[in-house]
Amino acid sequence: MTGASIDLGQVHDAAAARLRVADQRYTSGRRELVELLASTGRPATIPDLLEARPKLTQSSVYRNLAMLEEVGVVQKVVSSDDRARFELAEDLMGHHHHLICVSCGRVDDFVVSSRAERSIETVLGNAISDTGFRASGHRLDVVGTCADCN
Amino acid sequence: MTGASIDLGQVHDAAAARLRVADQRYTSGRRELVELLASTGRPATIPDLLEARPKLTQSSVYRNLAMLEEVGVVQKVVSSDDRARFELAEDLMGHHHHLICVSCGRVDDFVVSSRAERSIETVLGNAISDTGFRASGHRLDVVGTCADCN
DNA sequence: GCTCGGAATGGGAACAGTTCTCGTTGGGCG
DNA sequence: CGCCCAACGAGAACTGTTCCCATTCCGAGC
Numbered sequence: 001m002t003g004a005s006i007d008l009g010q011v012h013d014a015a016a017a018r019l020r021v022a023d024q025r026y027t028s029g030r031r032e033l034v035e036l037l038a039s040t041g042r043p044a045t046i047p048d049l050l051e052a053r054p055k056l057t058q059s060s061v062y063r064n065l066a067m068l069e070e071v072g073v074v075q076k077v078v079s080s081d082d083r084a085r086f087e088l089a090e091d092l093m094g095h096h097h098h099l100i101c102v103s104c105g106r107v108d109d110f111v112v113s114s115r116a117e118r119s120i121e122t123v124l125g126n127a128i129s130d131t132g133f134r135a136s137g138h139r140l141d142v143v144g145t146c147a148d149c150n
Numbered sequence: 151m152t153g154a155s156i157d158l159g160q161v162h163d164a165a166a167a168r169l170r171v172a173d174q175r176y177t178s179g180r181r182e183l184v185e186l187l188a189s190t191g192r193p194a195t196i197p198d199l200l201e202a203r204p205k206l207t208q209s210s211v212y213r214n215l216a217m218l219e220e221v222g223v224v225q226k227v228v229s230s231d232d233r234a235r236f237e238l239a240e241d242l243m244g245h246h247h248h249l250i251c252v253s254c255g256r257v258d259d260f261v262v263s264s265r266a267e268r269s270i271e272t273v274l275g276n277a278i279s280d281t282g283f284r285a286s287g288h289r290l291d292v293v294g295t296c297a298d299c300n
Numbered sequence: 301g302c303t304c305g306g307a308a309t310g311g312g313a314a315c316a317g318t319t320c321t322c323g324t325t326g327g328g329c330g
Numbered sequence: 331c332g333c334c335c336a337a338c339g340a341g342a343a344c345t346g347t348t349c350c351c352a353t354t355c356c357g358a359g360c
Contacts, residue, residue, distance in 0.1 A: 025356080027308065046346085057310050062347065064308090078228040082318085082346070099283045110281065116273040123266040124292055131260065132297030133249045141289045142274055147282030175327080177337065196317085207339050212318065214337090232317075232347085 011038050011092050018071040029056060030064050034073065034088070043077040043085035043098070043107045080143070081105030090137070098141040103149035110142075161188050161242050168221040179206060180214045184223065184238070193227040193235035193248070193257045230293070231255030240287070247289075251296035258296070 015034050016026040032053055037044060044052075046061055065086050068074040073092070077085040080102050087093060087109075095117065099108040124138055165184050166176040182203055187194060194202075196211055215236050218224040223242070227235040230252045237243060237259075245267065249258040274288055 023307095025307070027356090029309075059311070059348085060309055063349095066348090078230075080226075080228075084346085097277075099278060099281065099285075100289075101283075102286070108281070108283070110277050112273050112277045120270065120273075120290075123262050123270075124290075127247075127260050127262045128249060128292060131249065131258070133251075133258070133292070133294055134300075135249075135292045135294040136252070137293050139250075139289065139291045139293060140270075140274075142278060142283070142285045143287050143289060144283055144285040150284075173336090175336065177327090179338080209319085209340070210338055213320095216319090234317085 006038060006088075006093065008035070008038055011088065014092060015068070015073045018073055019067075022067075022071045024067060024071065027064075029060050030068060032056060033061065033064055033068065037074060037086060037088050038092075040087075042109055043079075043087040045083045045085050047083070049086075077107060079105050079107050097139075099146065100141050100143045101146035101149055102143055103145050106146050106148070108146070112140075156188060156238075156243065158185070158188055161238065164242060165218070165223045168223055169217075172217075172221045174217060174221065177214075179210050180218060182206060183211065183214055183218065187224060187236060187238050188242075190237075192259055193229075193237040195233045195235050197233070199236075227257060229255050229257050248291040249296065250291050250293045251299055252293055253295050253299035256296050256298070260292075 011034060012026075012031065015030070019026050019030070033049065033056075036049055036052055040048075046058065046065075049061055050056055050058060065074060069076060069086075072089050074086050075089050077087055077098065079085055079098075079100050083105070085107055090096075094111070096109045096111045099110055101107070120138065120140065124135065128135060161184060162176075162181065165180070169176050169180070183199065183206075186199055186202055190198075196208065196215075199211055200206055200208060215224060219226060219236075222239050224236050225239050227237055227248065229235055229248075229250050231254075233255070235257055240246075244261070246259045246261045249260060251257070270288065270290065274285065278285060
Protein backbone atom coordinates (compact mmCIF):
# COMPACT_ATOMS: atom_id res chain seq x y z
CA MET A 1 0.00 0.00 0.00
CA THR A 2 2.77 2.42 0.79
CA GLY A 3 3.96 3.61 -2.60
CA ALA A 4 7.03 2.28 -4.36
CA SER A 5 10.08 2.76 -2.18
CA ILE A 6 12.04 5.84 -3.01
CA ASP A 7 15.60 6.12 -4.25
CA LEU A 8 17.64 6.94 -1.18
CA GLY A 9 20.64 8.20 -3.12
CA GLN A 10 18.46 10.62 -4.96
CA VAL A 11 16.95 11.86 -1.72
CA HIS A 12 20.39 12.42 -0.23
CA ASP A 13 21.48 14.30 -3.33
CA ALA A 14 18.42 16.51 -3.22
CA ALA A 15 18.87 17.16 0.49
CA ALA A 16 22.54 18.04 0.05
CA ALA A 17 21.71 20.35 -2.85
CA ARG A 18 18.95 22.19 -1.00
CA LEU A 19 21.09 22.66 2.05
CA ARG A 20 23.98 23.91 -0.04
CA VAL A 21 21.78 26.61 -1.55
CA ALA A 22 21.19 27.87 1.98
CA ASP A 23 24.89 27.61 2.84
CA GLN A 24 24.27 24.68 5.10
CA ARG A 25 26.20 21.47 5.47
CA TYR A 26 24.79 18.01 5.06
CA THR A 27 26.18 16.70 8.32
CA SER A 28 25.94 13.17 9.59
CA GLY A 29 23.18 14.07 12.00
CA ARG A 30 21.10 15.53 9.21
CA ARG A 31 21.84 12.58 7.00
CA GLU A 32 20.62 10.22 9.70
CA LEU A 33 17.38 12.12 10.02
CA VAL A 34 16.74 12.03 6.29
CA GLU A 35 17.57 8.35 6.18
CA LEU A 36 15.22 7.59 9.05
CA LEU A 37 12.38 9.57 7.56
CA ALA A 38 12.92 7.95 4.19
CA SER A 39 12.74 4.48 5.66
CA THR A 40 9.87 4.93 8.07
CA GLY A 41 7.03 5.25 5.58
CA ARG A 42 5.04 7.15 8.14
CA PRO A 43 5.49 10.53 9.79
CA ALA A 44 7.75 10.23 12.83
CA THR A 45 7.70 12.09 16.14
CA ILE A 46 10.87 13.37 17.76
CA PRO A 47 10.72 10.63 20.41
CA ASP A 48 10.46 8.09 17.58
CA LEU A 49 13.60 9.46 16.00
CA LEU A 50 15.54 9.66 19.25
CA GLU A 51 14.60 6.11 20.07
CA ALA A 52 15.63 4.82 16.66
CA ARG A 53 19.01 6.57 16.86
CA PRO A 54 20.00 7.05 20.49
CA LYS A 55 23.14 8.82 19.36
CA LEU A 56 21.07 11.78 18.24
CA THR A 57 20.39 14.47 20.79
CA GLN A 58 17.12 16.21 21.24
CA SER A 59 18.22 19.77 20.66
CA SER A 60 20.07 18.88 17.49
CA VAL A 61 17.13 16.92 16.17
CA TYR A 62 14.83 19.88 16.70
CA ARG A 63 17.33 22.25 15.19
CA ASN A 64 18.06 20.05 12.20
CA LEU A 65 14.45 19.28 11.47
CA ALA A 66 13.71 22.99 11.52
CA MET A 67 16.55 23.60 9.10
CA LEU A 68 15.54 20.73 6.84
CA GLU A 69 12.01 22.04 6.84
CA GLU A 70 13.23 25.52 5.99
CA VAL A 71 15.07 24.32 2.91
CA GLY A 72 12.17 22.11 1.87
CA VAL A 73 13.55 18.66 2.59
CA VAL A 74 11.09 17.69 5.29
CA GLN A 75 7.67 18.91 6.36
CA LYS A 76 5.77 18.98 9.62
CA VAL A 77 2.56 17.00 9.97
CA VAL A 78 0.02 17.70 12.66
CA SER A 79 -2.10 14.90 14.04
CA SER A 80 -4.59 14.77 16.87
CA ASP A 81 -2.08 14.42 19.69
CA ASP A 82 0.20 17.31 20.52
CA ARG A 83 3.52 16.04 19.20
CA ALA A 84 4.81 17.29 15.89
CA ARG A 85 5.52 14.64 13.28
CA PHE A 86 7.90 14.91 10.38
CA GLU A 87 8.16 13.33 6.97
CA LEU A 88 10.11 13.95 3.79
CA ALA A 89 8.78 16.78 1.64
CA GLU A 90 6.15 15.89 -0.88
CA ASP A 91 8.36 16.28 -3.91
CA LEU A 92 10.72 13.67 -2.47
CA MET A 93 8.09 11.30 -1.11
CA GLY A 94 5.37 11.75 -3.71
CA HIS A 95 2.01 13.32 -2.95
CA HIS A 96 0.03 11.29 -0.47
CA HIS A 97 -2.52 11.53 2.31
CA HIS A 98 -2.78 10.51 5.93
CA LEU A 99 -4.85 8.18 8.01
CA ILE A 100 -5.01 9.79 11.43
CA CYS A 101 -6.05 7.66 14.38
CA VAL A 102 -7.99 9.82 16.83
CA SER A 103 -7.42 7.24 19.52
CA CYS A 104 -3.65 6.76 19.56
CA GLY A 105 -2.48 9.60 17.30
CA ARG A 106 -0.77 7.27 14.87
CA VAL A 107 -0.46 8.52 11.30
CA ASP A 108 -0.18 6.32 8.21
CA ASP A 109 0.25 7.23 4.57
CA PHE A 110 -1.99 6.36 1.67
CA VAL A 111 -2.34 7.47 -1.92
CA VAL A 112 -5.24 7.96 -4.26
CA SER A 113 -5.23 7.75 -8.05
CA SER A 114 -3.91 10.71 -9.97
CA ARG A 115 -7.26 11.06 -11.67
CA ALA A 116 -8.92 11.46 -8.28
CA GLU A 117 -6.26 13.97 -7.27
CA ARG A 118 -6.96 16.05 -10.32
CA SER A 119 -10.68 16.14 -9.66
CA ILE A 120 -10.04 17.16 -6.06
CA GLU A 121 -7.78 19.96 -7.22
CA THR A 122 -10.45 21.15 -9.61
CA VAL A 123 -13.14 21.15 -6.94
CA LEU A 124 -10.91 23.09 -4.56
CA GLY A 125 -9.86 25.56 -7.21
CA ASN A 126 -13.48 26.41 -7.94
CA ALA A 127 -14.40 26.67 -4.28
CA ILE A 128 -11.73 29.18 -3.35
CA SER A 129 -11.45 31.14 -6.58
CA ASP A 130 -13.11 34.24 -5.10
CA THR A 131 -11.50 34.30 -1.67
CA GLY A 132 -8.19 35.97 -2.44
CA PHE A 133 -6.49 32.95 -0.97
CA ARG A 134 -3.49 31.65 -2.88
CA ALA A 135 -3.38 27.88 -2.56
CA SER A 136 -0.06 26.08 -2.52
CA GLY A 137 -1.42 22.60 -1.89
CA HIS A 138 -3.98 20.63 0.02
CA ARG A 139 -4.16 18.26 2.93
CA LEU A 140 -6.69 15.50 2.67
CA ASP A 141 -6.61 13.40 5.78
CA VAL A 142 -8.91 10.64 6.86
CA VAL A 143 -9.66 10.59 10.57
CA GLY A 144 -10.90 7.56 12.40
CA THR A 145 -9.46 4.67 14.35
CA CYS A 146 -6.61 2.47 13.20
CA ALA A 147 -6.68 -1.31 13.06
CA ASP A 148 -4.82 -1.60 16.36
CA CYS A 149 -7.20 0.68 18.21
CA ASN A 150 -10.05 -1.21 16.60
CA MET B 151 -19.18 32.62 1.24
CA THR B 152 -19.58 31.45 4.80
CA GLY B 153 -22.61 29.17 4.69
CA ALA B 154 -26.06 30.22 5.77
CA SER B 155 -26.02 31.31 9.39
CA ILE B 156 -27.05 28.66 11.83
CA ASP B 157 -29.98 28.64 14.24
CA LEU B 158 -28.50 29.70 17.55
CA GLY B 159 -31.42 28.43 19.61
CA GLN B 160 -31.03 25.02 18.08
CA VAL B 161 -27.33 25.02 18.83
CA HIS B 162 -27.96 25.92 22.47
CA ASP B 163 -30.55 23.18 22.75
CA ALA B 164 -28.17 20.62 21.31
CA ALA B 165 -25.36 21.76 23.57
CA ALA B 166 -27.55 21.61 26.66
CA ALA B 167 -28.80 18.17 25.71
CA ARG B 168 -25.34 16.73 25.08
CA LEU B 169 -24.03 18.12 28.32
CA ARG B 170 -26.99 16.77 30.23
CA VAL B 171 -26.28 13.28 28.94
CA ALA B 172 -22.84 13.57 30.56
CA ASP B 173 -24.31 14.99 33.77
CA GLN B 174 -22.90 18.39 33.03
CA ARG B 175 -24.52 21.78 33.38
CA TYR B 176 -24.89 24.30 30.62
CA THR B 177 -23.44 27.18 32.59
CA SER B 178 -23.18 30.76 31.49
CA GLY B 179 -19.48 30.40 30.71
CA ARG B 180 -20.14 27.44 28.46
CA ARG B 181 -23.05 29.23 26.85
CA GLU B 182 -20.83 32.20 26.07
CA LEU B 183 -18.27 29.95 24.42
CA VAL B 184 -20.87 28.27 22.25
CA GLU B 185 -22.32 31.62 21.31
CA LEU B 186 -18.93 33.01 20.38
CA LEU B 187 -18.00 30.00 18.31
CA ALA B 188 -21.37 30.07 16.56
CA SER B 189 -20.94 33.71 15.63
CA THR B 190 -17.32 33.73 14.57
CA GLY B 191 -17.56 31.79 11.33
CA ARG B 192 -13.95 30.75 11.68
CA PRO B 193 -12.10 28.59 14.20
CA ALA B 194 -11.07 30.67 17.21
CA THR B 195 -7.98 30.47 19.40
CA ILE B 196 -8.17 30.76 23.18
CA PRO B 197 -6.69 34.26 23.07
CA ASP B 198 -9.39 35.19 20.55
CA LEU B 199 -12.08 34.02 22.93
CA LEU B 200 -10.56 35.70 25.97
CA GLU B 201 -10.27 38.94 24.10
CA ALA B 202 -13.85 38.81 22.87
CA ARG B 203 -15.19 38.13 26.38
CA PRO B 204 -12.77 39.47 28.96
CA LYS B 205 -15.02 38.17 31.70
CA LEU B 206 -14.01 34.63 30.82
CA THR B 207 -10.94 33.25 32.55
CA GLN B 208 -8.29 31.20 30.87
CA SER B 209 -8.50 28.09 32.98
CA SER B 210 -12.25 27.90 32.69
CA VAL B 211 -12.11 28.37 28.95
CA TYR B 212 -9.66 25.51 28.61
CA ARG B 213 -11.69 23.33 30.94
CA ASN B 214 -14.99 24.13 29.28
CA LEU B 215 -13.69 23.66 25.75
CA ALA B 216 -12.32 20.28 26.75
CA MET B 217 -15.69 19.33 28.20
CA LEU B 218 -17.61 20.65 25.20
CA GLU B 219 -15.29 18.70 22.94
CA GLU B 220 -15.79 15.58 25.00
CA VAL B 221 -19.55 15.71 24.60
CA GLY B 222 -19.26 16.55 20.91
CA VAL B 223 -20.33 20.17 20.88
CA VAL B 224 -17.03 21.64 19.69
CA GLN B 225 -13.97 20.28 17.95
CA LYS B 226 -10.33 21.20 17.90
CA VAL B 227 -8.73 22.37 14.67
CA VAL B 228 -5.01 22.37 14.11
CA SER B 229 -3.38 24.92 11.88
CA SER B 230 0.23 25.68 11.08
CA ASP B 231 0.96 27.75 14.17
CA ASP B 232 1.00 26.11 17.57
CA ARG B 233 -2.21 27.40 19.07
CA ALA B 234 -5.24 25.17 19.17
CA ARG B 235 -8.35 26.52 17.47
CA PHE B 236 -11.92 25.56 18.22
CA GLU B 237 -15.16 25.54 16.27
CA LEU B 238 -18.61 24.05 16.70
CA ALA B 239 -18.87 20.37 15.88
CA GLU B 240 -19.59 19.49 12.30
CA ASP B 241 -23.14 18.32 12.89
CA LEU B 242 -23.96 21.74 14.31
CA MET B 243 -21.98 23.83 11.83
CA GLY B 244 -22.41 21.78 8.71
CA HIS B 245 -19.55 19.97 7.00
CA HIS B 246 -16.97 22.37 5.67
CA HIS B 247 -13.28 22.77 4.95
CA HIS B 248 -10.50 25.12 5.93
CA LEU B 249 -8.22 27.56 4.23
CA ILE B 250 -5.05 27.53 6.29
CA CYS B 251 -2.61 30.40 5.89
CA VAL B 252 0.91 29.10 6.34
CA SER B 253 2.15 32.61 6.92
CA CYS B 254 -0.09 33.92 9.72
CA GLY B 255 -1.87 30.76 10.83
CA ARG B 256 -5.31 32.18 10.13
CA VAL B 257 -8.02 29.65 9.31
CA ASP B 258 -11.15 30.33 7.25
CA ASP B 259 -14.06 28.11 6.37
CA PHE B 260 -15.31 27.16 2.95
CA VAL B 261 -17.69 24.59 1.56
CA VAL B 262 -17.79 22.52 -1.61
CA SER B 263 -20.83 21.12 -3.36
CA SER B 264 -22.41 18.01 -1.94
CA ARG B 265 -21.80 16.24 -5.21
CA ALA B 266 -18.09 16.92 -4.86
CA GLU B 267 -18.21 15.75 -1.25
CA ARG B 268 -19.76 12.48 -2.28
CA SER B 269 -17.11 11.84 -4.89
CA ILE B 270 -14.38 12.60 -2.37
CA GLU B 271 -15.94 10.16 0.08
CA THR B 272 -16.05 7.51 -2.61
CA VAL B 273 -12.42 8.01 -3.53
CA LEU B 274 -11.33 7.81 0.09
CA GLY B 275 -13.46 4.78 0.78
CA ASN B 276 -11.80 2.91 -2.06
CA ALA B 277 -8.32 3.98 -1.06
CA ILE B 278 -8.52 2.78 2.53
CA SER B 279 -10.80 -0.22 2.13
CA ASP B 280 -7.99 -2.70 2.77
CA THR B 281 -6.14 -0.96 5.59
CA GLY B 282 -8.25 -1.98 8.56
CA PHE B 283 -8.74 1.66 9.32
CA ARG B 284 -12.24 2.69 10.30
CA ALA B 285 -12.91 6.18 8.95
CA SER B 286 -15.14 8.54 10.84
CA GLY B 287 -14.69 11.54 8.58
CA HIS B 288 -12.19 13.48 6.56
CA ARG B 289 -10.34 16.74 6.71
CA LEU B 290 -9.72 18.45 3.43
CA ASP B 291 -7.82 21.65 4.03
CA VAL B 292 -6.26 23.99 1.54
CA VAL B 293 -2.92 25.41 2.58
CA GLY B 294 -1.45 28.56 1.13
CA THR B 295 -1.40 32.26 1.94
CA CYS B 296 -4.44 34.34 2.76
CA ALA B 297 -5.39 37.59 1.06
CA ASP B 298 -3.90 39.67 3.90
CA CYS B 299 -0.56 37.90 3.77
CA ASN B 300 -0.63 38.29 0.00
C1' DG C 301 49.72 17.67 8.10
C1' DC C 302 48.58 21.97 10.87
C1' DT C 303 45.98 25.88 11.99
C1' DC C 304 42.31 28.93 11.94
C1' DG C 305 37.36 30.36 11.46
C1' DG C 306 32.92 29.54 11.30
C1' DA C 307 29.22 26.07 11.37
C1' DA C 308 27.13 22.49 14.01
C1' DT C 309 26.65 20.14 18.24
C1' DG C 310 25.12 18.90 23.09
C1' DG C 311 23.38 19.85 27.43
C1' DG C 312 20.66 22.49 29.94
C1' DA C 313 17.97 26.71 30.83
C1' DA C 314 14.10 29.33 29.21
C1' DC C 315 9.65 29.69 27.12
C1' DA C 316 4.63 29.08 25.65
C1' DG C 317 0.65 26.73 25.58
C1' DT C 318 -1.94 23.72 28.14
C1' DT C 319 -3.35 21.05 32.18
C1' DC C 320 -3.75 20.40 37.03
C1' DT C 321 -4.67 21.78 41.91
C1' DC C 322 -7.20 23.53 45.41
C1' DG C 323 -9.78 26.69 47.97
C1' DT C 324 -14.03 29.37 46.85
C1' DT C 325 -18.47 30.28 44.64
C1' DG C 326 -23.01 29.42 43.35
C1' DG C 327 -27.03 26.90 41.43
C1' DG C 328 -30.33 23.26 42.36
C1' DC C 329 -32.73 20.37 45.43
C1' DG C 330 -34.38 18.58 49.79
C1' DC D 331 -32.95 27.90 54.42
C1' DG D 332 -29.15 25.26 54.17
C1' DC D 333 -26.58 21.49 52.07
C1' DC D 334 -24.03 19.48 48.44
C1' DC D 335 -21.35 19.17 44.72
C1' DA D 336 -20.36 20.89 40.03
C1' DA D 337 -18.09 24.72 38.19
C1' DC D 338 -15.11 28.49 38.85
C1' DG D 339 -10.69 31.44 39.35
C1' DA D 340 -6.00 32.09 40.27
C1' DG D 341 -1.88 30.37 40.04
C1' DA D 342 1.40 26.39 40.13
C1' DA D 343 2.99 22.55 37.51
C1' DC D 344 3.88 20.15 33.29
C1' DT D 345 5.29 19.17 28.46
C1' DG D 346 6.84 19.95 24.02
C1' DT D 347 9.74 23.17 21.79
C1' DT D 348 13.15 26.85 21.31
C1' DC D 349 17.11 29.30 22.80
C1' DC D 350 21.81 29.90 24.66
C1' DC D 351 26.61 29.14 24.90
C1' DA D 352 30.69 26.67 25.57
C1' DT D 353 32.75 22.88 23.02
C1' DT D 354 33.60 20.12 18.93
C1' DC D 355 33.99 19.34 14.23
C1' DC D 356 34.77 20.29 9.37
C1' DG D 357 36.87 22.46 5.52
C1' DA D 358 39.86 25.85 3.45
C1' DG D 359 44.24 27.77 3.11
C1' DC D 360 48.92 27.46 4.24
